[in-house]
Amino acid sequence: MDVTLNYGKQGYTLSLPDDLNVTVIRKQTMPVLDDPATVLGNALKSPASCPPLRETAKGRKSACILICDITRPVPNGMILPVVIRELLEAGLAAEDITVLVATGLHRPNEGEELRELVGSDWVLDTVRVENHFARRDEDHVLLGTSSQGTAIKVDKRFVQADLKIVTGLVEPHFMAGYSGGRKVILPGIAHHDTITRFHTATYLEHCKAVNCVMEGNPLHKDQMDGVGMIGEVWAVNTVLDEHRRVSFINFGPLEKSHLEAVAFTRPYSEIKLSRRYKTVITSSAGYPLDSTYYQTVKGMVGAMDALEEGGKLFIVSACTQGMGSPEYVDAQKRLVALGTDGFLNDIMPKQRAAIDEWQTEMQLKPMRRGVICLYTDGLTNEQKALTGVETTTDLDASLAQWLAACGDKDVVVIPEGPYVVPMKD
Structure with missing residues (x-):
């Protein structure tokens, strides 16, 4: 065989x-979207649980869009042009839109690797695309302390943006339960001190810091505490099938839309033995x-x-x-x-x-x-x-x-x- x-x-x-x-x-065989860009466009125009993105973006002075680093096969080349065009149509100037690579403590993605990651020359030519650097103190702001005692420091380019959007892939994650959503922010654009605090053995040896578990997971708890300090955040969530084809895509408030994506992927990703x-x-x-x-x-x-x-x-x-x-x-x-x-x-x-x-x-x-x-x-x-x-x-x-x-x-x-x-x- x-x-x-x-x-x-x-x-x-x-x-x-x-x-x-x-x-x-x-x-199991997953549904595959024939035209994911069109599905995303419709989701931005008629989301289930919030106003359309264009309506939300009107009157905003700046926008920051988070994308995962090169280790995740997120279809950024499909997502970013659709989202950015909506922001431009809403009246935002191109120079006021930043795409920020959520590197966590990984190395930056630059040159041809950045081009591969973004997946669109039009995006690279139209808006700013920058990397997060967790060890640059001056790039971060302290938002407060989580219920578990973690100092929540986050990249100020995102915190200070008038409109905050995260994008990502929702899949099992061996520490945080599922990737995507809040994880693109913490640890994605968190300061070195924040990341190294909730990646200690105290957290990771916890019985709930495992694949596919979010309730009771101490990492997830810190992440959601941090997101609550930031305020209004929107998310584009994707789920891919085994062949990296888009099976699901949605848009909405970060927590609600992320949980919807998790609920979609659970029956496919979790196999009972x-x-x-x-x-x-x-x-x-x-x-x-x-x-x-x-x-x-x-x-x-x-x-x-x-x-x-x-x-x-x-x-x-x-x-x-x-x-x-x-x-x-x-x-x-x-x-x-x-x-x-x-x-x-x-x-x-x-x-x-x-x-x-x-x-x-x-x-x-x-x-x-x-x-x-x-x-x-x-x-x-x-x-x-x-x-x-x-x-x-x-x-x-x-x-x-x-x-x-x-x-x-x-x-x-x-x-x-x-x-x-x-x-x-």
């Missing part, structure tokens, strides 16, 4: 022996998410509930851009040196996390469940040693060896990686 896993831009075809009992976990398996094979969703090992951790965490205690999770990830940030590499070095328990004990007392060490912490979760084996052709041997997991240059051979050792022919395959979350009933 051949199964193509999402890997880089081309995919990775895995040939599984015919004597295996293979369960392939995919989304009656049992766990000794062998799970997954991906890191392919390009652009699997460009670094840092993002690969999402695929490990996304699949872990399908894995039996002591089982083995195989994951493919292209890692064409290497490990990730220098700070993340430092965290991985500490993981290798201290081990899983030692690393967690080291970070638990912290009031603010070191940059990107939270991804290393999230990797501990599937490592506590079983063994992880990574296939990639994007890392050097030195980098592979920093992953903290097994690596292989021959996935077929490693899989065959494991299956012979465990004596179990039942295998689960999750081609789309973290965009589909198996859940044990």
Whole structure:
């Protein structure tokens, strides 16, 4: 049986022996919008729960539109021209419209990468497109303190804009429950201090800081507290199918429209399982998410509930851009040196996390469940040693060896990686 896993831009075809009992976990067939730009235009003109965008924008002096960074396959080239033209028709001047890339603590997207991200030369030529820099103190304003004690500092370009719009992709998220909506603001355009506070082990070891859970999730709570301090925010939310085609799009007040998008995607993204398996094979969703090992951790965490205690999770990830940030590499070095328990004990007392060490912490979760084996052709041997997991240059051979050792022919395959979350009933 051949199964193509999402890997880089081309995919990775895995040939599984015919004597295996293979369960392939995919989304059910999703509806696909024939003309998403037209659907978006109609949503902006006749939204279900608020006035039309053009009416809302009239008389506003400035607008700021947030977009996710390059790690998310949001169809910005479709969304931004439609939204910006509505703002221009409402009377806003092009020079008063800013598109702000919500980088969080990731690197900025510039040059050809920015062009790919925005997806429209017309947008780049018409309005300002800028990156968020979380470590620039002067770019942020303090809005207040959350109910959990987090100082909420947010990019002032968004806070001070007369009209605030976020765009994004709604999908399972391994810390915040679901991506999109409030997450594009916090951590998307938050200050370094804010991000490192609610990415501490105190938050991430909470039982509700997991995929597909928002109620009771401490990250979600801080995010919504912060959004409440900002005031009126509008959102364009999208949901994509397995082939990155737009299945759903809406517009409205941030919280309400985001929850509508979450409700739409839940039946497709959350797959119920009656049992766990000794062998799970997954991906890191392919390009652009699997460009670094840092993002690969999402695929490990996304699949872990399908894995039996002591089982083995195989994951493919292209890692064409290497490990990730220098700070993340430092965290991985500490993981290798201290081990899983030692690393967690080291970070638990912290009031603010070191940059990107939270991804290393999230990797501990599937490592506590079983063994992880990574296939990639994007890392050097030195980098592979920093992953903290097994690596292989021959996935077929490693899989065959494991299956012979465990004596179990039942295998689960999750081609789309973290965009589909198996859940044990």
